[in-house]
Amino acid sequence: xxxxxxxxxxxxxxxxxxxxxxxxxxxxxxxxxxxxxxxxxxxxxxxxxxxxxxxxxxxxxxxxxxxxxxxxxxxxxxxxxxxxxxxxxxxxxxxxxxxxxxxxxxxxxxxxxxxxxxxxxxxxxxxxxxxxxxxxxxxxxxxxxxxxxxxxxxxxxxxxxxxxxxxxxxxxxxxxxxxxxxxxxxxxxxxxxxxxxxxxxxxxxxxxxxxxxxxxxxxxxxxxxxxxxxxxxxxxx
Numbered sequence: 412x413x414x415x416x417x418x419x420x421x422x423x424x425x426x427x428x429x430x431x432x433x434x435x436x437x438x439x440x441x442x443x444x445x446x447x448x449x450x451x452x453x454x455x456x457x458x459x460x461x462x463x464x465x466x467x468x469x470x471x472x473x474x475x476x477x478x479x480x481x482x483x484x485x486x487x488x489x490x491x492x493x494x495x496x497x498x499x500x501x502x503x504x505x506x507x508x509x510x511x512x513x514x515x516x517x518x519x520x521x522x523x524x525x526x527x528x529x530x531x532x533x534x535x536x537x538x539x540x541x542x543x544x545x546x547x548x549x550x551x552x553x554x555x556x557x558x559x560x561x562x563x564x565x566x567x568x569x570x571x572x573x574x575x576x577x578x579x580x581x582x583x584x585x586x587x588x589x590x591x592x593x594x595x596x597x598x599x600x601x602x603x604x605x606x607x608x609x610x611x612x613x614x615x616x617x618x619x620x621x622x623x624x625x626x627x628x629x630x631x632x633x634x635x636x637x638x639x640x641x642x643x644x645x646x647x648x
Contacts, residue, residue, distance in 0.1 A: 412478075413573060413605055414440035414463065419472035421458050421628075432458040433469070434628035440607070442573070445600045447608045447616035447636065450625035457578065459625070460609045464497050464576045465489045477573065494523055498567030500577040504559045506551045506566075512538060513547040516566045523570060537565035540602075541595050557588035564595055574605045581615055593618045613637075 421433040433455045440446060450456040461467040462474060465481060474481045476496065481489070493499075506515045516534040525533070538547055541561040551559050560580060567575055577596065581589030593615065600606045608619055616622050617636050624632045 412439060413442045413444075413476070414438070415473070415475040416463075417473040419459075419462065419474060420470045421455075421462065421467070422470045431628055433462075433472075435472070436625075436628070436630055438623065438630065438633070440605065443600070443603055443605055445596075445606045445618075445620040447610060447619035447622045448625065449610060449613070449616050449622060450631075451611065453627075454625040455628040456609050456625045458628075460576060460578060460607070463574070463607065464499060465493050494519060495570055496573045498570065498572040498575045500560070500563050500567045500575065500580050502579040502582040504551070504563045504583075506559060506562060508551050511548045511550050512543060512554070512562045512565075515551075515562055516569050519566060519570045533569050534565070537569045538562070540568065540598070541565045555588070556584050557591050560584065560588075560592050561595055564592070564599070568599065568604075572604075574607060575599060576607050576609075578609045579611070580608065581610075581612070589615065 416436060416438040419433050419436040420431070423430040423432060436455070436459060448456045448459060458467065462469055468482055476492065484492070507518075513531070513534050516537055517530045520530040520533060535544070535547065538544055541564050543558060543561055543565065546554060546558060551562070554562065575596070580596070581592050584592065596606055596608070597618065606619070608615065610616050617638065619636050622634065622636045623630055
């Protein structure tokens with residue numbers, strides 16, 4: 412089991428009020444699943460993604476990643492997991508504007524302490540995987556929106572993480588370019604990665620193999636994506 416979540420709660424203090432973003436979420440995710448988390452604004456999907464990505468910690472409950480209890484880890488240990496185990500893809504790309512595609516993709520490897528030759532080799536491999544082998548020396552302003560997002564995907568892949576977390580990855584793209592990005596995620600999943608999408612768009616979620624729908628901090632439903640073959644139910648104790 413890659414991810415095991417049990418009775419997860421997340422409460423935020425806003426002034427004198429408590430906001431219950433997650434209310435007892437339990438969820439299992441196996442290795443090499445392709446999962447979409449859907450829900451309206453305020454449903455808790457982004458909070459759940461932030462906890463899965465070790466960007467936030469639960470108020471109570473258990474989150475185990477690779478059989479490690481995340482709530483028991485130090486800040487340095489959490490930073491190590493974010494750098495080595497999880498690749499993030501955001502709606503806004505988050506690329507350095509003055510750096511070319513190759514250097515943008517190299518950045519996680521610089522933080523991880525890899526030597527120059529190894530960084531270059533792995534960054535080139537990641538860019539080739541997303542179809543940008545001929546755009547390595549282009550800066551973000553010389554690339555289309557879809558190409559910039561593919562650079563961001565390559566950057567997420569370069570550390571060979573267990574999980575790719577994508578937050579509204581097609582939100583700033585037209586529909587044709589969005590389909591191109593979803594094709595890239597399909598290839599990534601087929602190569603063995605676990606892919607978790609957070610989206611409010613049903614047509615984007617339909618690319619996944621499993622869809623978890625959230626509302627008011629709860630999981631409302633969990634099953635195969637529309638048009639996909641049913642999957643065996645995952646037991647939650």
